[in-house]
Amino acid sequence: MSLFRDLIELFFPRSCCLCGAPLLGSEHDICLHCLQTLPEALTAQGKDNIVDHRLMGRINYVAATSLLLFSQGNNTQRLLHQIKYHGNEPLAVTMGRQIGLQLTGNHLFDDVDIIIPVPLHPRKQRRRGYNQSLLLCRGITQTFARPVSSDNLIRIRHTASQTHMNREERFNNMNGVFRVLNPQDLIGKHILIVDDVITTGATLEACYTALKDIQGLRISIATLAVTDNA
Template identity: 45%
Template sequence: MTLKDSISIWFNDFVNLFYPRLCEACGNYLFKNEETICTRCLFHLPKTDFHLNKNNPVSILFWGRVTINYAASYYTFSKGSQFQKLIHKLKYHNKQDIGIALGKHFGESLKKTDFFKDIDVIIPVPLHPKKEKIRGYNQAKLVAVGLGQSMQKPIVSDNLIRKIHTESQTKKNKLERWENVDNIFELVEPSSLINKHILLVDDVVTTGSTLESCAHALLKAEGAKVSIATLAYA
């Protein structure tokens, strides 16, 4: 270990005395090899293993609606759960590191499956510029960043755009969700995605309406294929 490394470690330990690194899930101290969420909490988060099975509940959501190669969610989302609290912090409390950290773990699992090995590019579901300006970031892009780091794939966040600002989907039923997002996405440069296998990314999938609308826009690129990855399935 060099003198520079020793000084860096000493400085980080000193800073942690005043600004301790805490797990975003349980609030306990993180060990040096842990990031954002402690190992214990990661172990207890409700994994689905959908990425191991082609015909899983997320894939089935899109049957007869849009052609999707593969689709998977890493966790199960239920109201009042520890995982819901993490997603709430990610979306509404500027805890951007949660999206990147969970995306990394998801990416490590995805790259081990045959279904997602030939992904060419990762594209997050876009927010309307007005909404992104208010929030300050796009949580789906943060998840995509984590996935990209683990899977070593490029992220493109400026080609698929949301051209219409819509109301929140939270309190809408299935039909209202579909009507709210129908035909609101478009590709800026379809030619750059010709014959590409695209991984479309979002934080949570409920009815799949937003992802369906995005996929229809992406499939306008000649020869493109679309697969879907979300952190959670509600």
């Protein structure tokens, strides 16, 4: 098996998605050096971090965490670009495993029951070929062993790209976008909502609006990245 892999690597060398260096056997998609020097969002220390400041007062949650800090032109931006626009699906799973490790080390997430990705509209998912948040979940569940549910929280409305919208336009754009198909399955549960990046928090707030009336439901949030400003 190992000889087979060595032969494959001889003809199809694997390289780091950021620096291009050849990957070692234990590395996946990104080299250890690039992985360790990615700009961290430093949300693991608990409350009063950048994610809390972004979401507090708008979403009632148990805990919210983000792995990386996104700034214009930094390696987090390049990483997200690979995942969202260059079809680098394995990289999303790899980074999901990193998020899962962060969750495992934080007792606030201990009693999470279910992992739920922020859904894409079916049309957008068909065009991209995958939902990057679901791929993150597939990685998370490898290091933070909880079941993933991707068919209960659904997106019922297509939204325009938010990239060039201001705060207010983003909130209006997200109104009534999500729906829960089987709310009874979530009664009394602690769910972890997973998204790729928090910008204004409008997407997560819209998910919360769809979920908040479910009896006894508690919500936590994990994202790959958070932008350095909204």
